[in-house]
Every structure is written in C-alpha cells, then in structure tokens.
Amino acid sequence: MAGSGEVISVATGGYSGHVGAHYWGLQEAEFSQNSEICSDVLFRRGVTLQGAETYTPRLISLDLKGSVRSLRDEGYLYEERGARHSTPAWTGSVSVHSQEARQGEAAAQGGDHDGDSLAHPSGGTGTPLTTEMSSWLWSDVLQTKLHPKSLCLVSSPGGDGLESFSQGEAVFKAQLEELEDRLHFFSEECDYLQGFQLLCDLHNGFSGVGARTAELLHDEYPGRGILSFGTCPAPSGDRDPCTAVYQLVNCVLALGPLCSQSSFFCPLSVSSSLGRRPGASAAFPQLLYNAALPYHSSAVLALALNTLTAPYRMSSSGFSMLHFAEALTFGGRKMLAATCSVPFPLAPAWSLPDALLPHMTSAPWRSVSPCQHPSTVFSQSVVLRGIPETRQTSSLPAGTRLPSSLHACESGSQVLQHYLSSLYSRALSTTHLLGAPCALGSTFPQFFSRFVTKDGFTMEQPQSEAPVVGHIPVMGALQASSALHQTLRVLCQEVSASDVRRWMNFSTAAVEQDDFREAVDTVRSLAHCYREGEESDDSD
Known part of the structure; x- marks a missing residue:
C-alpha cells in the first residue's frame, strides 16, 4: 500500500x-x-x-x-439480504400518518x-x-x-x-x-x-x-x-x-x-x-462556537486531530508513527500539548509569507490542550494545510522591497521553518506543508463567522450573508512545552487539597491509597521533565 x-x-x-x-x-x-x-x-x-x-x-x-x-x-453492511427490511407479520389494513421530523429526531434517524x-x-x-x-x-x-x-x-x-x-x-x-x-x-x-x-x-x-x-x-x-x-x-x-x-x-x-x-x-x-476548577475555553477569532456543546467542541478537536496526524498518513511519506513520536519525545517528555489555528488566517490574495507576517511575535494558533501559552517549546511538529504551491512563496515583482525575510525564502518549507525558528529559536521543529485544505463533511457544524468565505479564506470585511464553508486552511502543532509543567503541577496541588477518601466509588472499586499516591508521584515526576532551568516546584 x-x-x-x-x-x-x-x-x-x-x-x-x-x-x-x-x-x-x-x-x-x-x-x-x-x-x-x-x-x-x-x-x-x-x-x-x-x-x-x-x-x-x-x-x-x-x-x-x-x-x-x-x-x-x-452494523448493516454485512447482514443477510432482507434482514433489515423484512416483511411485517401484520396482514390487516394499514393507515399511515406522517409529520415533519424535528431537528433532533432527524439527526437520530440518521x-x-x-x-x-x-x-x-x-x-x-x-x-x-x-x-x-x-x-x-x-x-x-x-x-x-x-x-x-x-x-x-x-x-x-x-x-x-x-x-x-x-x-x-x-x-x-x-x-x-x-x-x-x-x-x-x-x-x-x-x-x-x-x-x-x-x-x-x-x-x-x-x-x-x-x-x-x-x-x-x-x-x-x-x-x-x-x-x-x-x-x-x-x-x-x-x-x-x-x-x-x-x-x-x-x-x-x-x-x-x-x-x-x-x-x-x-x-x-x-x-x-x-x-x-473549570478553565477558560479556547477562543478562535473566526469561530462562533459553543464550547459547552459537545457537537461543537468535538468538531474543533477533530479538525486539530485531522491536521496533527497527517504526517504519517501522507501518500509520499516514509514517516512512520514511531519515527514521528521519537522526534518529539526526547528527554522523557512523552506528554505533548496540541495547538491549532481554525481556520488559518489567509486572505484570498495573500501568499504564505503575507499570512505569517502579522504573527511574527505570536503564532496564530490557540491551545486545544488544557494548558496555557508556553514560554519555552522543546520540540514540535507543525502541519499547515491549505496553501497551494503557487502561494507558498512571495509573488512580489522583481526589484520590489521585501516586507520581511520570509518573502526572500525560495520554498514553502523554508518559509515555515524560518518563521518557526524566529518564534522558537531553541525548539527542534519538524514541518509538513500540504497544498490541499481540510474538506468539511455534511455533518460538520457551520459555526464560522461572516469573515470566512466558502473556500475558507479570511476577509477584511464581513460578507452580507454567511456562506456554507466547504473547506478551510488549518495550521496545527504538537509541542513538548513548558506549559505542561504548570498543567501537571496544578493537578498535583488540587489532589493534595482534596479529600479523595470522601468519594466512595474509589474506595469500594479497589483503589488503594498507596496506588493513588504512586499515581500522584508519577504525575509530579512527569511535571519535572518540563521545567525551565532551575525553576522551583511548589508541589514538591
């Protein structure tokens, strides 16, 4: 294959x-x-x-x-013919009454x-x-x-x-x-x-x-x-x-x-x-989604997952899952954080350098993992989808003064690598750039703002009517970052402040106190892998 x-x-x-x-x-x-x-x-x-x-x-x-x-x-694919639509046993007269299904009922019937x-x-x-x-x-x-x-x-x-x-x-x-x-x-x-x-x-x-x-x-x-x-x-x-x-x-x-x-x-x-304690939900500039609605929030996570897993699913890639993971998890950092830009902000006439130029001090993505913005990234895999080859480099006429060093790069991969090295100079970054955008299926929510066109481009002015968006450019990253230190440390602190023994299901379901303490110690040890320098850890 x-x-x-x-x-x-x-x-x-x-x-x-x-x-x-x-x-x-x-x-x-x-x-x-x-x-x-x-x-x-x-x-x-x-x-x-x-x-x-x-x-x-x-x-x-x-x-x-x-x-x-x-x-x-x-399922229904492999059943015997006629098993699903069998002839009813009733032989008497039948009357049919119908009415239009409500939205939720139509979904369930689907x-x-x-x-x-x-x-x-x-x-x-x-x-x-x-x-x-x-x-x-x-x-x-x-x-x-x-x-x-x-x-x-x-x-x-x-x-x-x-x-x-x-x-x-x-x-x-x-x-x-x-x-x-x-x-x-x-x-x-x-x-x-x-x-x-x-x-x-x-x-x-x-x-x-x-x-x-x-x-x-x-x-x-x-x-x-x-x-x-x-x-x-x-x-x-x-x-x-x-x-x-x-x-x-x-x-x-x-x-x-x-x-x-x-x-x-x-x-x-x-x-x-x-x-x-519930944390703030990720805010995406061009998404009008309800974070508390599983139908919406899971769609955002699915877009991220679809983008982040692309490297080992590519037709031309010799990049296996194992190699993919090994490039990210050195130093015992086997827990990663995910970020995503949905949609990646690309105007209809922009090239990739044009799109990245407004984000030279902070990447356009938002976290889709329960952690804050990292101060240090140790390693990362970045995937950008939806940038055709003709738009991956600058198209400015010869002799034009270049707006940035990004516009001098000769390939899309160079543009992306140069951009990441300017933001994360100490990180080991691997990149994948795909020309085709993420296609959205018929059941994907249309929760995009009026600034997003049907082709996923981001406009400066809102459209009079919101179109049905068929595909969008997406940028995502898997990162081993210092933000995970705080996430794991807070978990340990909250456990220490909670009386877990009050909740009976854990005691009656054979969770021993020693096993639970060992689990907390494991999380605390994992948190140490993401510390920056000699940073102290109050949870010790």
Whole structure:
C-alpha cells in the first residue's frame, strides 16, 4: 500500500466518540479531493455478503449500551439480504400518518447510515441553537459506515454509567477477550501495521479502559507506534463537586499508564484546565462556537486531530508513527500539548509569507490542550494545510522591497521553518506543508463567522450573508512545552487539597491509597521533565 503502513484506531467513551464521528467525516470528505493523504492508512476494503465492495475505518469503538440510539453494534453492511427490511407479520389494513421530523429526531434517524447527508444547524451563521443539539449523541453525527467488528457496546458494573477509573478497569477486564479478538481481526489483514491511534475519555471511567488498552497494545504489539489522545469536554457551569473530583482523580490515575505505555500522549480539550476548577475555553477569532456543546467542541478537536496526524498518513511519506513520536519525545517528555489555528488566517490574495507576517511575535494558533501559552517549546511538529504551491512563496515583482525575510525564502518549507525558528529559536521543529485544505463533511457544524468565505479564506470585511464553508486552511502543532509543567503541577496541588477518601466509588472499586499516591508521584515526576532551568516546584 501507499504511505507508511496501516493504522488501527481505538476509541473509548462517549466524548471520544463525538470527536471520532467528526474525524471520520473529515476523512471521507477528502476521499476525492486530496491525493496528498493516503486513506488506506486508516480505511480497509471489504466485500458484503451480497458482493458489494465496502470501505470502512479500521476502528474499534467502545461505549456504553444505550448510548448510541439507533446505531446497531453489528452494523448493516454485512447482514443477510432482507434482514433489515423484512416483511411485517401484520396482514390487516394499514393507515399511515406522517409529520415533519424535528431537528433532533432527524439527526437520530440518521443513525441508520444509509449515506444520506445531514444538514445540522450550528448557531454560527444566524441559525439559533436548538434544545435537541445539546442531547445529540455521537451516533447522531456519524455518517461513516462501520464494519461489524467496529462497535463494541459494554455494560456498566454499577448500571449508572462509568464514573471512576476502577470501574473502567473492570469493564476492560470483562471485555478483554472480545477486544483482543477484534484487534487480531484488523491487525492480521494488514500488510504492514505501523501502529495505533488511541482516543479515550479522560474525565470518566473510560479513562481506565483507555489506560489498560494502552498497556495491552504495548505488550501485544511491540515495536509499533501507539499515539494516545485523551479527550475531555469543556465543563458546563452547573457541574457538581462530586463530578469535578471524579474528573480530577480519573485524570491523575490515567496519565501515568497512558504516558508510559504510549509512544506519546496528548490531552485534547477546548478547556484550559483538567482540574476541579473549570478553565477558560479556547477562543478562535473566526469561530462562533459553543464550547459547552459537545457537537461543537468535538468538531474543533477533530479538525486539530485531522491536521496533527497527517504526517504519517501522507501518500509520499516514509514517516512512520514511531519515527514521528521519537522526534518529539526526547528527554522523557512523552506528554505533548496540541495547538491549532481554525481556520488559518489567509486572505484570498495573500501568499504564505503575507499570512505569517502579522504573527511574527505570536503564532496564530490557540491551545486545544488544557494548558496555557508556553514560554519555552522543546520540540514540535507543525502541519499547515491549505496553501497551494503557487502561494507558498512571495509573488512580489522583481526589484520590489521585501516586507520581511520570509518573502526572500525560495520554498514553502523554508518559509515555515524560518518563521518557526524566529518564534522558537531553541525548539527542534519538524514541518509538513500540504497544498490541499481540510474538506468539511455534511455533518460538520457551520459555526464560522461572516469573515470566512466558502473556500475558507479570511476577509477584511464581513460578507452580507454567511456562506456554507466547504473547506478551510488549518495550521496545527504538537509541542513538548513548558506549559505542561504548570498543567501537571496544578493537578498535583488540587489532589493534595482534596479529600479523595470522601468519594466512595474509589474506595469500594479497589483503589488503594498507596496506588493513588504512586499515581500522584508519577504525575509530579512527569511535571519535572518540563521545567525551565532551575525553576522551583511548589508541589514538591
């Protein structure tokens, strides 16, 4: 196959499912529009019982039973002919009554995944937010057809959802044989398996499922890349103290194994905090999104993930997942932070040097990891999508006085490297520049401001009507930075200030105090890797 080899994706939890639903929609939107990305890296070919060819993600997604509405765990692609639309047993007269479905009902009915596109309101272009949107599940957004081995629905030990890390561990133990079977199914058909993408919820019990899954992959598939991303929604304003403590402890317990057993681990959230106190949400200049709405926030994270994972999915790349991770994680820094510019500010007539010139003192991206702006970046991988080759260098006429040294560069790669070296002179930076923008699928929210054109360009003046944006340029970076020191240190401080023993599920679910102290010490040790010079650490 083209590219560096196949990748198997694993998702655990509802919010990871939200991010994944958008992520797969973005992949499918690129099938016919982007030859730079090799879709065979993430997708597999198959044949149904009726002889029809299929093209489905190499995916295993775990979620709770009852959490995916009309999406069946075995799917529809490979069932017997007529099984889905069987003849009803009733032979009497039938009367039909119909009425127009409401927005939320139409979304739920879309869970059958026949390929019909959904037009979801977003609130970003004048359409008001609807009450149904807040109750949408990831299966309401997903339009990608899944293989019968992909969806794995599990039962909660307590019957009321997964609150704690240890409950997630219990679910993993109960599902271990099934998970191993599905991993073997997808891995054994690969020509060359380069590794795994693991997406897991951090804030609930699926953190335990994700941590143990990382350990399983590390033990069963040595020498393969394991890139783990922990997802966490922005907390709502009415979050109760018990939920906040659960999130804090779940994060602390998961960080150690996710970092140690993965090639790298990156938390993804539009919130600036993983702790009990909710942090400010990331503000993007041209996005009118509701950070508390999973449909919106997960779309932002999916765009970032789609951009950040491009290097090992490129058709011409010999850059494997393992090499990708090794270039970022020296010095024991296996936890990374993600940033993204959505959309990258590019005017219709600008070249890349023109677009970067206003940002010579501060990069145009915003953090999509729970941390603040870093003062030091140790290493980073930067991907910029949506800059055609003809616009990657300056097009000023010969003899024109150049506005900056960027305009003197002879290639787009030189422009990007020169820009990054001026901002992060001490960082080891790898760059990838793609000409094609990120194509947006039919279920992606239209939450862009009126300054963004249908082609994703940013105008100086707002348009009279907001167009439907079909694709946008995006810039993203994975960074090992000093900002993670503060993030991890605050987690340790909040744990020290909280009486975790008050919350019974952790004591009854076999979390020993010694094990928890060891987890806190692991997080504290990890924080030390990101200190600048002789910076003191108040959490010691």
